[in-house]
Amino acid sequence: MTSFLRLYFNRLLPQLIALGIIVAAVSLVFPGFLNLQIQNGRLYGSLIDILNRGAPVVLLAIGMTVVIATKGIDLSVGAVMAICGATAAAAITSGHSLAATLLITLGVGILCGLWNGVLVAVLDIQPIIATLVLMVAGRGVAQLITEGAILTFNDPDLVFIGSGSFAGLPMPVVIWLIFGILTALLVRRTALGMLIEAIGVNRQASTLSGVLTPVLLIAAYVLSGLCAAIAGIIAAADIRGADANNAGLWLELDAILAVVVGGTSLLGGRFSIAASVLGAIIIQAINTGILLSGFPPEFNLIIKAAIIVFILVLQSPRFRTAFAFLVPARGARNPSERAAK
Amino acid sequence: MKPKYLPLTATLVIFLLGYALCVAQYPNMLSTRVIGNLLTDNAFLGIAAVGMTFVIISGGIDLSIGSVIAFTGVFLAVVLEHTSIHPLIAFAMVLAIATLFGAAMGAIIHYLEMPPFIVTLAGMFLARGMAFVLSIDSIPIKHPFYATLKALYFKLPGGGRITLIGGLMLLVFAIGILIAHRTRFGTNVYALGGGTATARLMGVPVAATTIRIYALSGLLAGLSGIVFSLYTSAGYSLAAVGVELDAITAVVIGGTLLTGGSGFVAGTLVGILIQGLIQTYITFDGSLSSWWTKILIGLLLFAFILLQKGIIFVSRQRQQRA
Amino acid sequence: MQTNDHILQAIRIEKTFPGTRALDKVDFHLRRGEVHALLGENGAGKSTLIKCLTGAYRRDGGAILLDDAEVDPRDTFEAQALGIGTVYQEVNLLPNLTVAENLFLGRQPRRFGMVDARAMNRRARDLLADYELDIDVTRDLASYSVAIQQVVAIARAVDLSGKVLILDEPTASLDAHEVAMLFRIIRRLKARGLGIVFVTHFLEQVYEISDRITVLRNGQLVGTRETANLDRRELIAMMIGRELAAEIHAPRAEVRQGPLRYRFRNYGRKGRVRPFDLDVRAGEVVGMAGLLGSGRTETAELLFGAHRADSGGAEIDGRAVDLASPRAAIRHRFGFCPEDRKTSGIIGDLSVRENIVLALQARRGWTRPISRAEQNRLADHYIRALDIRTADREKPIKLLSGGNQQKAILARWLATEPEFLILDEPTRGIDVGAHAEIVKLIEALREKGLSLIVVSSEIEELVAYSTRVIVLRDRAHVAELDGSRITASEIVEAIAATNERRTS
Amino acid sequence: ADLVVGFSQIGSESGWRAAETTLTKQQAEQRGIDLKFADAQQKQENQIKAIRSFIAQGVNAILVAPVVATGWDEVLQEAKDAEIPVILLDRTVDSSNELYLTAVTSDLVHEGNVAGKWLVDTTAGKPCNVVELQGTTGSSPAIDRKKGFEQALSGHDNLKIIRSQTGDFTRTKGKEVMESFLKAEDGGKNICALYAHNDDMAVGAIQAIKEAGLKPGKDILVVSIDAVPDIFQAMAAGEANATVELTPNMAGPAFDALAAFQKDGTAPPKWIQTESKLYTQADEPLKVYEEKKGLGY
């Protein structure tokens, strides 16, 4: 068991190091960064902000990880977030109970995932294009629901999901923690994880081995849709309104970035949900760090690009072999040979 | 017909069909004006999409082109505003920068073995960031040379025009087709798309080819930026957001596989025209709200993809029977 | 020994992969005008040595001399420029390029800076004419069979090799006729003074064509001998480090066949396989013989549900069943080792363990995971039972040598305890020792009461284990041999007879 | 038969823009105008394409809400050549005013100025640290509203902008950025006022302030621009202090000018400036809220 934990730790080590470097760098610029205090019965501080603000991307990254593991990609998650946020707001303002609202919204998210999944698995359309359809049309659907305005609501229960707290942690953090752990258990305690990886590496060989490829593919996109729905609810609850125009805008790129920073290959196969979650947190740490640093906003993108390139270079297989002594290279492979095979 | 020409033919058939339907509803759409506009308005997108086609055929992707277009525009505007450098020299400078930028991304992709999606995503942030740093204002370009260039067009009967930039796009497509099918480099691009490892074993210079592909994409994005700056006579750091997705869509509608290894530059041109057609149709209709516009674009995209699949499927079946 | 009759010398080549010492100070000397066989078990390091010679891998140590001058090709491109043409083990051409482009990649004829496609196609046709291949060179390579692709790869390598030609298992998917043709070409090149390296597991071919033999074992050089002075038994002992009990099995005693279990009636699919009837009993091995492209693979895929049959029906134990998909077939305890292990067999990035348990897990469904301990047990069991050479069970399967990958896929199906096992070219690329083991295994499975269908291009092998042989031609079943009629000559005759009918 | 007017709208990036679209359609309907609507999805190239196809269709007039100021010369010239009058809505362009009939816009710099003046008056010389939520980096409202605000503050040394970041005109980002401002400035104790380039960001920021345990409107003054309905609710609750109105009804004056021009060729003034009205808590915010609620914000 301990060796298992060690393996796990080793897998996450590069991400942990990157996070550590960023946190250290930001606390240099902004000394109050690490302060944590209890306020109104919940933890309060920049670190908590990172976990809290990172919630949507973390959730999207969880679903995206599984989709990417199947060698797919889901560009529609931002739009699905908007649809689901709008659905939730519309449902709650038209008088549905919280439970009904959540059910309807999650249902809509699952439906969106189903659509993507069917396009990819049954109609055999390339994932980028298949999900691009919903990415373009989805935001229109969301605006159709809100008629382009911000649909505000004040239902305290729904608002609680966005800004309440539980056990000292903001609700969004609690939600993604639970959901992330559940998903990780679901894929690792069952055979799902391995079967999904098999599909991602070699779909044809998996099918010939009796893996239910289409169903699993659809399931991956459904999971992604579900994640986007939860993220959409959180985003709407956070601002007490559904902003169909901007909710989740370009977040799909952040989610993909998070997965890659987490070390899952875009070519499918091996994946780690924990690493993707860490990746999302890293990205949020960058964003929050930029906000706290007080640089003029014109520099935001350059700083972000520079940090991302830095992290990716740290992680690149070439760099890792060159500096194998820095990162304990358990199971690390020789990259050039790998490519040549 | 060879099976590999199927997607291309299917796309062309769909375009003609769609155009005929549009004309049936709005006879005005047959005017040379609309045809001229289709070329002029999509010139920058088309030029960038040629680069994207090469990248995608090689099995990669380039998300940075929209930002490079914006950067190019801002760079030109700033240079022409604040110095007395002649636009042609500024063009050369910016093309050199864009090419180097692309080459650098290609080098990172190859030597650090990082996925193109992510490298070019970082490139996308970086190029737009650079544009912001140069200037956040939109800067008009008032240089007389621009006016000269814009005055160059070929008038069609019926009021339509083939403008310089529209013509340039066609030229770039022609050159792109030549490069893809008539040079060793072009074959190497296809070879990379067929499998990097195999290509390497067959003696394809993988490093040089990868770098050149992204350099070419950078160069064409730069050229597209110049065209865009001619088109709008301005440089603006928020311009051309999301152009990469439009370009990818055009490439894919044009029958190129995102997995690499197969596709046609000519198909991309049809893809661009199909997208332009969808937009023109929606404007001619003019009754759609913002949201229905988005939904309809999505659905039409979906319909085109389905139709293409359908045509290919049916003719495969027929070929097998035969 | 004079050095100057050596065209290529490799001195103390070393190569280490994480966990594997693939080459341990290996020496290899190739003379001008000789055919030099490079032999060894699966995973001995043959392909690795070749890749080090051509710069596809960076060697960790040692030197390479070409014409007595030290060379250091950094990639295959440089090796080609030096006059070393190579066919690598897996068919290494680009399926998405045309045949002509594959042949002339990187050296297309040009006019005014542009590729002269017409000249290229003409030269491609001329080149292939030497190989009696008259195909449309402007079509994508993917539209041709593996065999044709293999011939194209050979033609390309030969055309590239000014000094040295290296062939890594070029004959694995060729039939006798094509092998003979290849050998004619090799002899011609040899007469021109080229040095030729030839890797194969077919010992008959080694004795037919080679002048000298170098044997590797576990990454180490065992020795280099003149072929004429090395008898077969001794050679095998060099390769596997012990004597092989009986290489080719004595004709087996009359087998007792079980009840009829599988009945396929009028089974077929338009455009793929003409409808056929097939009965298979328990404890029976049905061999499938035929020329390349005769439809054996397609028959196998049809039986497994990889393609859906559009005519006829299947019965198991008298009950009609629908074999609509691999899953359905697996539910009826079918198993299928595909012919192309790279694209339809291995799951490259996953470990040997996961590859072995995959089919079993898929059948149990995702909700009932096989525990890690059980997975380990299964994997270890089959690694031992089939002698899969791997550093450990967690090694990604793509890093195993070809033959060992094949065994791992066999293990995947054995783990599901199948009752009807379809093997498509199970011994392709497998070394003599493993070859014998697989033949033994097929026998053992038959004795356990399994029904097997085995597709093979090796007629000797079919004779060794088949209780019945079906001969295919042009996607149709044309003959069936059983009992005493299963002999090499009868099978060859059946194939040839149908061939004559084709020409008449 | 009817007057056909093409309307090239920027997109639907905010509630304000949706309201503008709604009002334009309403106004057109009231006047019996056949409005051809084209959504450009925030892209200038799409707007140019739309105008070109309006010209190709031969509409009677064109309304444009230009996404940027630059780059319109050529297409406007084409419209002029085709003798189709063009009216700019909501934002101006830097082309020669020969090329369009008139522009119905507010003055973005002025809006920032009004907001700044209010803050100057309210603080009345007391020292006050201001944080600023900017609009989308590079967009003209962000640039001009910042400029106008800074102009109003210049010469008043008691007022200092201590932090300024972009909130992309959205509630979510407004809230997120405000959270980090609060953290960075001693839990917010160091902040005396918030200036947001639009109301949506202000609404988000107000929530952040409340969640940090402070009272928006009292501990931190809130002033923003646009006057969308939700900010009036906040004002009614005492959580926001002031907003500067940007009216979404630009089309009304535009159509009026067009009608006059087509009737007898009366050339309207080249710039019809809409009012930048300041609303504070004293202006019966709830009543204004009810008025504005139905306008499609």
Ligand SMILES: Nc1ncnc2c1ncn2[C@@H]1O[C@H](COP(=O)(O)OP(=O)(O)OP(=O)(O)O)[C@@H](O)[C@H]1O
């Ligand atoms: N890229 C690689 N990374 C790690 N190990 C490798 C790699 N390539 C080969 N090996 C290992 O090196 C050893 C030699 O493999 P090689 O492919 O040279 O064998 P071979 O003699 O060609 O076998 P075969 O007859 O099956 O083709 C094997 O143990 C194999 O697992």
Ligand SMILES: Nc1ncnc2c1ncn2[C@@H]1O[C@H](COP(=O)(O)OP(=O)(O)OP(=O)(O)O)[C@@H](O)[C@H]1O
């Ligand atoms: N000489 C050939 N010319 C053209 N096509 C061929 C040729 N040989 C095979 N093919 C094609 O390749 C495919 C191979 O068929 P299949 O795999 O069923 O044959 P096989 O008997 O198993 O041969 P192999 O030993 O190559 O696997 C068929 O679709 C066939 O049309």
Ligand SMILES: [Mg+2]
């Ligand atoms: Mg080998």
Ligand SMILES: [Mg+2]
């Ligand atoms: Mg076969």
